[in-house]
Amino acid sequence: MPDTPVQVEPLAPLPLTYPVYCAPGALGALGHIVQQHAPAHRYVVISDEVVAPLHAARVMAALQQIAPAERSTLFTLPAGEEHKTRAEWARLSDALLAWGAGRDTSILALGGGVVGDLAGFVAATFMRGVPVVQLPTTLLAMVDAAVGGKTAVDTPAGKNLVGAFHDPAAVVMDTALLNTLPPAVLRTGLAEMLKHGVLADAAYFAQVEETGRRLALLDDRARAAALTPLVADSVRIKAAVVADDAREGGKRQVLNFGHTIAHAIEKLLDYRLPHGDAVALGMIVEAQLAELSGVAREPLARRIREALTAVGLPTTLPAGVDRDAVLRETLGDKKARAGAARYALPLALGEMDPAEGRWSRPVADALVRQALDAI
DSSP states (O other), X not given: OOOOOOOOOBOSSXXXXXXXXXXXXXXXXXXXXXXXHSOOXXXXXXXETTTHHHHHHXXXXXXXXXXXXXXXXXXXXXXXXXXXXXXXXXXXXXXHHHHTOOTTEEEEEEESHHHHHHHHHHHHHGGGOOOEEEEEOSHHHXXXXXXXXXXXXXXXXXXXXXXXXXXXXXXXXXXXXXXXXXXXXXXXXXXXXXXXHHHHOHHHHHHHHHXXXXXXXXXXXXXXXXXXXXXXXXXXXXXXXXXXXXXXXXXXXXXXXXHHHHHHHHHHTTTOSOHHHHHHHHHHHHHHHHHHTTOOSSOHHHHHHHHHHHHTOOOXXXXXXXXXXXXXXXXXXXXXXXXXXXXXXXXXXXXXXXXXXXXXXXXXXXXXXXXXXXX
């Protein structure tokens, strides 16, 4: 059965070229939103084998409110970062062609960050670019992958090394969907939210920490009510950074805080560690690096570790990964330049180091090794 249509207003004001809807029950307005922002002759929903059984029927029903049933279809992929590959991109692109999709097609990405990145890359490259509507279903995807226009797939050499910038036509965040997530999956999103606090807003950092402490005690309605304004504020923080530097040539690099180390750890563990958990570890190391480099004006690493512990995120490296291996992997990161990894480092909670307008800086290997001792 289709959702009863609801009225949902986009977040405002946002310095983006596309609207972001963020509210419990926002999927109830999906038909209207798609018709307004991504009208098409055909619609393709891309999801994964975990999310599709939970939510795809609602999305397909919404599309059938605006187009005949035969003009929309669902494609799925196996769940997990290991499937965000060029092979899956090729398979999905071929499936669109076989179904008869053309330039008058819109794609809807229903799932977490893997689906958002991969479906976004399919949309960016299919027929040289078709509209995509992002429908994130995890807290991490809502505050990270769904906003900003970055799309990509992984390669054996590293994460997100093949991709394109392709802004969505719209983003629809139904925060009621967060109630379907296990606590461990929900917590991974808190890492990116705390990161946004480090970048731009110390008070927001404290709010996320406090809410994260009590999430397990809240019922579904209270949980959605507590998280919705925090998700909206994360979107506002990220949107302000992205609008200032859409192509990551300068200030947008601050969004990579914690990620140089995180991506290295993820690759060494074959992506078995959730992205948010890896970012938590990366933030501790890179905050320690800021202190060791003389960039940070206060003991950030300890404060960040306290907050991560409070919300239930990991603060120690899993067994079997040594610091020299992590250091080697950072040199293959897409942010590396001239054979050296670059780091976006904080000055204090709520303020990043501009690095004389470059917003990231190379750091000596010896300091990175020393900082890795923190986890």
